[in-house]
């Protein structure tokens with residue numbers, strides 16, 4: 193993380209936004225408006241109540257990256273994109289930021305048109321990604337303080353083995369070698385599906401739990417929701433306790449397909465992993481009226497990892513956070 197100089201303070205109520213290996217703290221009322229791409233390359237936009245506020249673009253490259261060129265190409269594309277609207281490149285103001293040493297060729301830029309922007313781009317020698325970030329605002333706004341605050345909290349790659357995925361007041365940590373395979377971001381349902389080879393890991397949050405569980409219980413509800421995906425497993429749901437919640441279930445299952453067993457025996461004989469066992473948990477978080485469901489299809493040797501994913505979820509404020517990123 194860039195070392196914020198003492199005078200840069202970030203409001204305590206800002207929340208973490210974590211996606212594809214990077215993380216940044218942003219004002220509470222900024223929400224994702226666009227989330228595209230993957231870890232290697234992608235684009236994210238966060239909007240405030242009135243307008244787009246933050247854009248992040250990234251791309252992986254193996255060889256030398258001419259960041260200056262990346263920036264000038266980007267600035268040129270702006271004028272083209274805003275057909276008829278003039279975009280003027282400004283001299284960028286001085287920012288009180290010290291970038292981490294793995295970031296090379298740091299370039300700042302600023303422009304204005306019907307809105308204004310202040311941004312930075314660099315190449316990270318650590319994760320091999322070129323990042324381009326810009327903070328947007330109305331023409332009259334001084335973007336310097338905001339940009340300094342945002343950039344001072346921006347980390348472009350996970351610092352350890354865990355990547356933070358955090359959006360819409362939802363926050364989980366997943367081993368950084370897992371890739372996001374699918375996302376579902378609906379009002380009452382947030383689901384992130386990760387994969388690594390044949391291994392699968394899903395983190396799901398349901399809203400309006402009270403209504404969902406009316407006339408039923410967590411166990412039957414969960415079975416009904418996962419009828420299809422659990423078809424190939426014999427799934428066992430046992431009473432448990434998660435993050436202090438009493439309405440909780442431990443999930444375990446093994447593949448019901450006989451061939452899967454033969455495969456697992458053969459591969460384990462040669463010391464390879466064979467993900468054929470289902471592990472996870474589901475719980476009702478009463479204070480937030482949400483249901484959480486974590487589920488993984490992994491080799492039995494990865495059971496601990498699944499337990500840690502569950503442990504690292506912060507489902508309600510005041511829930512114990514065992515691990516900080």
Ligand SMILES: [Zn+2]
Pocket residue numbers: 316317318319320321348349
């Ligand atoms: Zn990096």
Ligand SMILES: [Zn+2]
Pocket residue numbers: 435437476477478479506507508511
């Ligand atoms: Zn909770």
